[in-house]
Amino acid sequence: MSTRMLAPPLEWFDEWQRQTGEAMPDLDAMPSEPALPDLLRTADGEAVAEPLDWAPRRAELRGMVQHWLTGTWPETPPALAAVHCLDQGREEGAVWRHLRLDWAGPRPFAFDLELWIPDGRGPFPVFMTQSNHRRWALLALSRGYIACVYPGADSNDQSGQLAEVYPECDWSKLTRRAWLAGRALDYLLTLPVAAPDCVAITGHSRNGKQSLIAAAMDERFSAVISSSSGSGGAVSWRCSSEFCFQESVEFMTRNATTRDWFHPRLRFFTGREDRLPVDNHALLGLIAPRACLLSDAMTDGCGSMFGVEMSYLAAQPVYGLLGARDALALRWRPGNHETDAEVIQGYLDWCDHAFGRACNDFLEKLFFQAHPLPAMSSETPTPHDPAAPAGERLAWLLGAAPPRGRDAGGGYGKLPDHSAAMVGLGRPPAGVERIALNFGEYVRGELFVPAERHGPLTPVLWMHPFSHSYGPAGAYMVGPQIFHALALQGYAVLTWTQLGCGLRAEEGRDFYRRYPGWSKMGKMVRDAQAAIDLLSQGRLDAAAVTGREALALPDLDASRLTLLGYSLGGLAALLTAAVDPRVAAVAAFCGAVPFRQHRLEPSRGALQRFWQLTDLLPRLGLFAGREADGPVGLEDLLDLIAPRPCLLVAPRHDREIAAEAVIAAAAGDRPGLTLLTPDDYNRFQSDQHRVVLDWLGAAHAPTPTAAP
Structure with a gap:
């Protein structure tokens, strides 16, 4: 039985365990599911094939969500005891009311409500949101909706009293707020002017999370708009692990602001999110077949x-089963976590569409569609020459690369300061300078260097993980960003956004239409080689930057050029070092994928993630079921890199990559290799930064930042 928590101890969590007697679940007995669990398969493994079979499965999912994620709430609503009008007034074409609702719960309780009702006979559709979105409600009023604002926001949260009213419920803060929305709806449905089958609820960020919970648990909500709800909302915990640089389970249950948003049980699954019996996509399944719009920004650090x-x-099959395929929609917007009037007008367009008031187009726009090749049978000839040198086999795996030219790089096309700030690459800390530039095939890069420099600097290329919002910068980190930490220690750190992430999301979406024979990973390696071209020059040649002033780089020692990558970036770094001898050293955290030792759909999802879900290496699809025949193994990469210094960090509890397989692939006499297998899970925070710095110091000492 696995009784060890991977998360560090927390006083509040330890106290919760003492008070409740809650023991850690036996995670070894829980199946590992790297992909999101099938909503149309019961806990006993039975398929849900008919619409009539959905009701019992829905009840099962609802209970699982409450047990593992949200906590329970009162199933029997209290009676509405009294309605008090605290204030009211005429506005232009509407009446406004400030109400106090009294409820006959186990203990009496009350909360306030704001309401705008358009002039006319009705019935009118209803738009519900929280206190800090009051001006959203005014837009809804202008579109002919009853606008209702309930006190379920940080700035006006009247749900805290419910913990004492219903002490038998173990609900989280967001669940209490969601239940409060249901009580507001109880009152609204007593109004003859309110259309009972046209009630929408929405909220942004944490309010988007509670809106999803409200609609999932209360079927009277006709429509829901989840606006940038992020981790614990429209983003599952499996897709917001720390290797995604997102609000992870560990962060959300540690941070003082967020730790009570979900049930404390969630913390048990830190680093083991694949063991969760249910994930947040179940909220969407519970909402089906009702209208649900998922809205997110393309570079939102709170989302993915x-x-x-x-x-x-993952929720589409439920909507399809119930005959409501078009009732679930996606809406992408540029920018970060912010919204504006046009965004909210779009939400109201969705409500009009859902309620039959207008016919608006909400076209599906996907970014991460897989392009798998058909799997080979045992009789199918191997498409590469198994006897060819490892370098040739690796080149085949990376795909048919198009022609490549070279350029000295420059300042034209660099990332503007306002865009850099939006994705966490803006103003550096004291002691660090940022040099924005452009290199290779028009790739925007950021070079971070110490403000005081004495002698040539060791250049390091930082290659980020599956960070789909910000790219190189972690949205939620403990301590400084790695590129700042290294620059403060005397290194020159060049980084850029990987294809398909952050500001390059659309480039990634259209990649295979433009380069059908290549691979996204092949392009990532090419970008890294272009970065090596740039830093190997020392200073840019003015003549090479046609008609423009050269961009001066600090003095660099290209003979010590080092690649550092984490997760996705770790594999890209190893592949780049394997094909480019100019790399002096390489460090890969949680990126040493043991290709031949993994099934393409293993309990640890490394190859599924690198092949199928993000479509990085399509040719791996030819080896589903015969992985041992794949073109290269991790041992080939290590052979190509040796004897240069190479650091592999493979945590014992990495849910993506088996440390045992990495150990097996790295066995034997491998000069230059340092293999660390810490008793930890897949993460890259300040203590991992220390490991990098110690290894770099041994591989080649950094240039001092101060004069002797």
Whole structure:
């Protein structure tokens, strides 16, 4: 039985365990599901094939969501005891009311409500939101909706009293707020002017999470708009692990602001999100067949385009089964976590569409569609020459690369300061300078260097993980960003956004239409080689930057050029080092994929993630079921890199890559290799940064940042 928590101890969590007697579940007895669990398969493994079979499955899912994620709430609503009008007034074409609702619960309780009702006979559709979105409600009023604002926001949260009213419920803060929305709906449905089958609820960020919970648990909500609801909302916990640089289970249950948003049980699954019996995409299944719009920004540090899309795709079969395929929709917007009037008008367009008031187009736009090749049978000839040198076999795996030219790089096309700030690459800390530039095939890069420099600097290329919002910068980190930490220690760190992430999301979406024979990973390796071209020059040649002033780089020692990558970036770094001898050293955290030792759909989802879900290496699809025949193994990459210094960090509890398989692939006499297998899970925070710095110091000492 696995009784060890991977998350560090927390006083509040330990106290909760003492008070409740809650023991850690036996995670070894829970199946590992790297992909989102099938909503149309019961806990006993039975398929749900008919619409009539959905009701019992829905009840099962509802109970699982409450047990593992949200906590329970009162199933029998209290009676509405009294309605008090605290204030009211005439506005232009509407009446406004400030109400106090009294409820006859086990203990009496009350809360306030704001309401705008358009002039006319009705019935009118209803738009519900929280106190801090009051101006959203005014837009809804202008579109002919009854606008209702209930006190379920940080700025006006009247749900806290419910913990004492219903002490038998173990609900979380967001669940209490969602239940409060249901009580507001109880009152609204007593109004003859309110259309009972046209009630929408929406909210942004944490309010988007509670809106999903409200609609999932209360079927009277006709429509829901989830606006940038992020981790615990439209983004599943499986897709917001720490290797995604997102609001992970560990972060959300540790942070003082967020730790009571969900049930404390969630913390048991830190680093083991694949063991969760249910995930947040189940909220979308519970909402089906009612209208549900998932809205997210493409560079929102609180969200993940990949995570939202995976939840959307996982919930589609439920909507299809219930004959409501078009009732679930995605809406992408540029920018970060913010909204504006046009965004909210779009939400109201969706409500009009859902309620039959207008016919609006909400076209599906997907970014992470897989392009798998047909799997080979045992009789199918191997498409590569198994006897060819490892370098040739690796080149085959990376795909048919198009022609490549070279350029000295420059400042034209660099990332503007406002865009850099939006994705966490803006103003660096004291002691660090940022140099924005452009290199290779028009790739925007950021070079971070110490403000005081004495002698040539060791250049490091930072290659980020599956960070679909920001790219190189972690949205939620403990301590400084790695590129800042290294620059403060005397290194020159060049980084850029990988294809398909952040500001390059659309480039990734259209990649295979433009380069059908290549691979996204092949393009990532090419970008890294272009970065090596740039840093190997020392200073840019003015003549090479046609008609423009050269961009001066600091003095660099290209003979010590090092690649550092984490997760996705770790594999890209290893592949780049394997094909490019100019790399002096390489460090890969949680990126040493043991290709031949994994099934393409293993309990640890490494190859599924690198092949299928993100479509990085399509040719791996030819080896489903015969992985041992694949073109290259991890041992080939290590042979190509040796004897250069190479650091592999493979945590014992990495749910993506088996440390045992990495150990097996790295066995034997491998000069230059350092293999670490810490008793930890897949993460890259300040203590992992220390490991990098120690290894770099041994591989080649950094240039001092101060004069002797």
